[in-house]
Amino acid sequence: MYLYDRQVKPRLTLPIQGYLTILGGWYERGKLHLDVTQxxxxxxxxxxxxxxxxxxxxxxxxxxxxxxxxxxxxxxxxxxxxxxxxxxxxxxxxxxxxxxxxxxxxxxxxxxxxxxxxxxxSPLTRSSLPRSRNRSSHPMGELLHEIAEAATNNIRTSLANINPAELQSAIELIGDCKGSVYLLGGRFTSALAVYAYEHLRTMRSHVRRVSGQSAKWAEDLLDIGKRDVLVIFDVRRYQSDVIAFAEAASKQDAKIILFTDQWLSPIAQFARHVFPVRIETGTTWDSSAASMVMLEALLEGVGQHNPDQVRARIKHLEALRRPSQP
Known part of the structure; x- marks a missing residue:
C-alpha cells in the first residue's frame, strides 16, 4: 500500500507501512536535564x-x-x-x-x-528560551554538559526510530544506481551534502554535487532522470529552492532519499526514502549530530554493499595520488 495512489501521483513511491515504520518505533525518552521548553x-x-x-x-x-x-x-x-x-x-x-x-x-x-x-x-527565538542551570561549577562545563546530553539523546532516539530494512533499501538504491547520484543541501545542511559527496565519489563513479547559486541548479536538472538518485538534506525553515529542486527532480522520475527533521520537510511527499532525525538541543542552534551519524551509517552501508568494487576504486585512487617515482 502506498502513501498516495501511484496512478494518481506516480512520482511518490514510498510504501505507507515503510513510511510509518521509519518514523515509528517506541519513542525513547532520554535522561535529558533540559527544560521541555528547550x-x-x-x-x-x-x-x-x-x-x-x-x-x-x-x-x-x-x-x-x-x-x-x-x-x-x-x-x-x-x-x-x-x-x-x-x-x-x-x-x-x-x-x-x-x-x-x-x-x-x-x-x-x-x-x-x-x-x-x-x-x-529562528535562532533568535530559540536563544530567548529558558535554560536549566547548576549543572556545573563553570559556565562552559555547563554548556558542554547540555550539548553532550542533547546530542546523545537526539542520536539515540533518532536511530531507534529508523527501520533497518528502509536503510538497507536506500543503501541498495545508491550502491546499485546505474545513473548518477546527486547531492544537495540547504544553508546549514550543505555541509552534510559535501561530506556525503566526498565519500561517495571515492566509492563509486558518477557522483555529482548540486552547488553554487540556485539559479544555476537548472543545469543539473537538465541531466537528471529515472536512472538517477538524489540524496537531499532539508531541515526546519525548509528552503523553498531546495524543495523546488526536489519536486522538479521527482517529476523527471529521479529517486529521492531525504534526510530531514522530526517535523518532516515538504520534500517527504516526493521521496522514496525518508530519514527523520531529532535536531533540537535546547540552545540557540539546532544540531546536525544525529543527521551526521545517520549519514555515516548510510555511507558505511554503501561501502559494505559493494566491497570489492569500493576496495579496487580506493586502491586505484591511492595509486593516482602517489607521487611519481623517478
Missing part, C-alpha cells in the same frame, strides 16, 4: 501515528496517508474538510484522533500547530 520530549503527531499504525482501520489509514503526505497542514483542516478530502465520515476523523492518543480533534490540532511553530523557529 528540547521537546513529547512525540510528534507523526510518531504517535506510527505507534498506533497496526491498530488503524482502513478508513483511519486513509487519514494517516493524507496527514503524513501533507504534514502537518492536512491535520489543521476542519473535521468536515479533512473527512471529505479522505473520503471518510466526520466521526471517523474524531475516532482517528482519539485512537492515536488525543482527547479530541482540536487537541490533535493544537499539537500540530505547536509543531508548525517549532518548524519556523
Amino acid at each position: 528540547q521537546d520530549t513529547k512525540p510528534t503527531v507523526a510518531e504517535q501515528i506510527t505507534q498506533k499504525a497496526d491498530t488503524l482501520t482502513a478508513s483511519e489509514r486513509k487519514l494517516a496517508h493524507a496527514l503524513l503526505g501533507n504534514y502537518p497542514m492536512a491535520g489543521l483542516e476542519t473535521v468536515a474538510t479533512f473527512a471529505d478530502r479522505c473520503g471518510v465520515s466526520a466521526p471517523t476523523v474524531l475516532r482517528f484522533a482519539s485512537k492515536i492518543g488525543f482527547d479530541s480533534y482540536p487537541d490533535m490540532q493544537a499539537r500540530l500547530r505547536g509543531e508548525l511553530e517549532a518548524r519556523l523557529q
Whole structure:
C-alpha cells in the first residue's frame, strides 16, 4: 500500500507501512536535564501515528496517508474538510484522533500547530528560551554538559526510530544506481551534502554535487532522470529552492532519499526514502549530530554493499595520488 495512489501521483513511491515504520518505533525518552521548553520530549503527531499504525482501520489509514503526505497542514483542516478530502465520515476523523492518543480533534490540532511553530523557529527565538542551570561549577562545563546530553539523546532516539530494512533499501538504491547520484543541501545542511559527496565519489563513479547559486541548479536538472538518485538534506525553515529542486527532480522520475527533521520537510511527499532525525538541543542552534551519524551509517552501508568494487576504486585512487617515482 502506498502513501498516495501511484496512478494518481506516480512520482511518490514510498510504501505507507515503510513510511510509518521509519518514523515509528517506541519513542525513547532520554535522561535529558533540559527544560521541555528547550528540547521537546513529547512525540510528534507523526510518531504517535506510527505507534498506533497496526491498530488503524482502513478508513483511519486513509487519514494517516493524507496527514503524513501533507504534514502537518492536512491535520489543521476542519473535521468536515479533512473527512471529505479522505473520503471518510466526520466521526471517523474524531475516532482517528482519539485512537492515536488525543482527547479530541482540536487537541490533535493544537499539537500540530505547536509543531508548525517549532518548524519556523529562528535562532533568535530559540536563544530567548529558558535554560536549566547548576549543572556545573563553570559556565562552559555547563554548556558542554547540555550539548553532550542533547546530542546523545537526539542520536539515540533518532536511530531507534529508523527501520533497518528502509536503510538497507536506500543503501541498495545508491550502491546499485546505474545513473548518477546527486547531492544537495540547504544553508546549514550543505555541509552534510559535501561530506556525503566526498565519500561517495571515492566509492563509486558518477557522483555529482548540486552547488553554487540556485539559479544555476537548472543545469543539473537538465541531466537528471529515472536512472538517477538524489540524496537531499532539508531541515526546519525548509528552503523553498531546495524543495523546488526536489519536486522538479521527482517529476523527471529521479529517486529521492531525504534526510530531514522530526517535523518532516515538504520534500517527504516526493521521496522514496525518508530519514527523520531529532535536531533540537535546547540552545540557540539546532544540531546536525544525529543527521551526521545517520549519514555515516548510510555511507558505511554503501561501502559494505559493494566491497570489492569500493576496495579496487580506493586502491586505484591511492595509486593516482602517489607521487611519481623517478
